Amino acid sequence: MSFITNVSKQSPWLYRINAGSCNGCDVELATTALIPRYDVERLGCQYCGTPKHADIVLITGPLTARVKEKVLQVYKEIPAPKVTVAVGICPISGGVFRDSYAIEGPIDKYINVDVNIPGCPPRPQAIIEGIAMAIEIWKERL
Amino acid sequence: MFEMMNTLELKVILAPLILLPATFGALIFGLLLKGVDRILIARLQRRIGPPLLQPFFDIIKLMQKQSMVPIGAPRKLFLALPLLGACSMFLAIGLVPIPGVYEPSAQFGDLLVLLYLLAIPAIVLMLAGSASGSTFGAIGFSREMSIMLAYEGPLLLVIVSVAIKTGLSQGQFITFSLMDIVQYQQLNGSFLFDPWMWPAVLAYLSFIPANLGIPPFDIPEAESEVLEGPLCEYSGPALALFKIMSTMKTIVVLALGIALFCPGTNTGMWAAVIFVFKCSLFFLLTKSLLRASVGRMRIDQAFLFYFKWPELLGVVGLLLIVLQG
Numbered sequence: 001m002s003f004i005t006n007v008s009k010q011s012p013w014l015y016r017i018n019a020g021s022c023n024g025c026d027v028e029l030a031t032t033a034l035i036p037r038y039d040v041e042r043l044g045c046q047y048c049g050t051p052k053h054a055d056i057v058l059i060t061g062p063l064t065a066r067v068k069e070k071v072l073q074v075y076k077e078i079p080a081p082k083v084t085v086a087v088g089i090c091p092i093s094g095g096v097f098r099d100s101y102a103i104e105g106p107i108d109k110y111i112n113v114d115v116n117i118p119g120c121p122p123r124p125q126a127i128i129e130g131i132a133m134a135i136e137i138w139k140e141r142l
Numbered sequence: 143m144f145e146m147m148n149t150l151e152l153k154v155i156l157a158p159l160i161l162l163p164a165t166f167g168a169l170i171f172g173l174l175l176k177g178v179d180r181i182l183i184a185r186l187q188r189r190i191g192p193p194l195l196q197p198f199f200d201i202i203k204l205m206q207k208q209s210m211v212p213i214g215a216p217r218k219l220f221l222a223l224p225l226l227g228a229c230s231m232f233l234a235i236g237l238v239p240i241p242g243v244y245e246p247s248a249q250f251g252d253l254l255v256l257l258y259l260l261a262i263p264a265i266v267l268m269l270a271g272s273a274s275g276s277t278f279g280a281i282g283f284s285r286e287m288s289i290m291l292a293y294e295g296p297l298l299l300v301i302v303s304v305a306i307k308t309g310l311s312q313g314q315f316i317t318f319s320l321m322d323i324v325q326y327q328q329l330n331g332s333f334l335f336d337p338w339m340w341p342a343v344l345a346y347l348s349f350i351p352a353n354l355g356i357p358p359f360d361i362p363e364a365e366s367e368v369l370e371g372p373l374c375e376y377s378g379p380a381l382a383l384f385k386i387m388s389t390m391k392t393i394v395v396l397a398l399g400i401a402l403f404c405p406g407t408n409t410g411m412w413a414a415v416i417f418v419f420k421c422s423l424f425f426l427l428t429k430s431l432l433r434a435s436v437g438r439m440r441i442d443q444a445f446l447f448y449f450k451w452p453e454l455l456g457v458v459g460l461l462l463i464v465l466q467g
Contacts, residue, residue: 004202011196011203039189041180044196049365050278052210052377055203079208079377142206 009139010044014131015054015078019071019107021061024121025088029058038124040131051077056134059113062090062097063105075111081141083134085115087127092116165232165390172389173197175422179430186434197389201382209378214275223273224376224383227266231390234259238397240417241324241405253301253318256398260297260353263391264290267362270384271372282371285441286362292448293352296345299456303342303463304333304402310467324405334404338466341459343403347428348452350399354392356429358439392429396421 018026031037048054051074063071075084089095091107107113114137117130177194184191193199211217237246237256264286271283302316308326309316317323333339352359362371373384397417406416439447 004206007199008203008206010193011199036187036189039184039191041184041192042190044192044199046192047365049369050374052375053370053373053381055207077210079210081207 005139005142008142009135012043012045012055012083012131012135012138013048013053014040014045014056014058015048015051017057017059017071017074018067019059019061019091019105020064020067021088021090025060025090028121028124028127029060029087038128040128043132043135045131051075052079054078054082055138056083056085056131058085058087059091059107059111060087062094062100062103063107063110064102065104066102068104068110072110081138083114083138083141084111085117085130085134086113087117087130088122089118089120092118095120165235168235168393169386169390171418171421172393173201175392175425176389178422179426179433182426182430183434197385201385204382204385205379207378209380210375212275212375215273215375219269220273220375221380223266223270224380224387227263227387228383228390230259230262230266231387231394234394235390235397237320238394239320239324239401239405240397241328241401241408241413245321253305253320253323256320257298257301260391260394260398261290261294263387264353266387267372270376271362271374274372274375276375278369278374279372281368282362282374285368286372288441288445289352289359289362289448292445293349293452296349296448296452296456297353299453299460300342300346300349300402303339303456303460306460306467307333307339307463310463320401324401327405328407332404333402338462339403339459341455341462345452345455345459346399346402348448348455350395350428351432352444352448353395354429355388357433358436359444360438361441361444364438392425393421396424399424 016026016029045056051057057075057078059071061067086092086107090097091105091113094100094103094105097103115130115134117126119126122130174194174197176197177192180196181191181194209221211220234256237252237259239245268283268286268290271279271281271286273279304323305316305318308323311326311330312322327333334343350356355363362368363373364371368374373381376384400417400420404420406413406420408416
């Protein structure tokens with residue numbers, strides 16, 4: 001069984017949820033940090049379009065009141081075993097939007113967050129380290 | 143919210159299929175080709191890329207995951223479809239001759255049976271898209287149907303051209319036996335080097351990207367706009383079966399192209415090595431370079447493109463063959 005687990009952990013598929021982010025962290029995820037420039041594909045990662053294919057969930061944004069229900073529903077559609085990573089300071093504490101009337105976060109009131117990557121936006125190296133930690137956690141759950 | 147499915151159930155169904163040596167070899171070869179393709183694309187984009195065995199890791203990983211069936215989807219149909227698609231391709235690989243290595247028995251079927259088997263993955267994807275009950279699946283369904291209408295014409299014309307060319311030389315009008323076609327070329331030289339056949343060769347080359355879902359024709363399974371369309375609601379082992387189906391389809395289409403246009407005259411070990419080399423070359427030229435260099439067309443552009451050029455090439459090729467005969 002440990003052989004299968006060791007093989008499976010080399011194929012974590014990433015899914016991005018934007019919970020009302022300002023788009024800063026999303027740009028980091030989409031253009032520099034992950035696939036095109038620093039290349040987490042060497043860890044076997046690949047972006048998938050739908051939550052049904054995902055293993056590691058990257059959540060950005062402070063969870064605004066408007067998207068809360070939808071984010072929670074999409075999160076439920078991700079098949080087990082899954083790992084949750086909060087990218088940027090917003091999902092962790094609310095960041096500059098903290099105490100706003102429009103914010104329902106921090107996100108760990110509703111979802112178990114496994115890895116926090118603080119920063120506004122975090123550096124690509126930090127994001128990659130966070131994903132490497134998430135892969136180790138994911139391996140335990142397989 | 144979701145019903146869960148016993149992954150063991152699927153593994154038990156899959157085991158005998160995978161244990162057949164020929165299909166097992168084709169599957170391994172297909173997955174290796176896919177790994178090479180991903181590394182090549184990464185290198186073209188100045189990245190390091192995944193390990194060579196990445197497609198194997200993906201399949202094994204998907205087997206470990208939970209399989210979900212959406213509410214409102216017909217459960218049995220939803221889970222049977224990937225199995226049906228994968229089975230059709232496992233059967234199809236048994237019908238394609240590998241020149242000098244493997245000759246399928248004539249009683250299993252000929253080119254026409256293969257043509258129908260090649261249509262099954264597209265039909266399975268259409269049904270999967272509509273059975274999943276998702277909007278993205280429905281869009282994938284309609285796109286898959288349009289693109290299938292567009293590429294089936296050129297494929298049929300190519301196959302008929304080759305069949306008439308071989309048939310005329312044997313005194314009949316047409317022959318659909320793949321072994322006859324291969325033997326004719328081994329005696330009289332490959333069709334690839336016959337200028338009269340070049341329109342048909344070009345039509346077959348342009349049929350490949352639409353059938354295999356390679357950019358610019360990966361419109362039904364576009365992951366950024368329709369969330370992989372028909373595959374949107376599939377997860378776990380069912381998705382793994384779809385991945386296996388598309389890998390096998392790649393090998394079937396490549397092997398069919400080699401049997402139709404350039405079977406070698408070698409035999410034994412050497413023929414197998416040459417076959418693998420031809421497949422890889424063909425695959426890297428038609429798939430990887432195309433995938434790395436173009437964006438995605440709209441469905442109406444792709445449909446018009448297929449009705450204009452490959453269709454025209456197919457008709458011209460067929461006329462040439464008939465006139466020549």
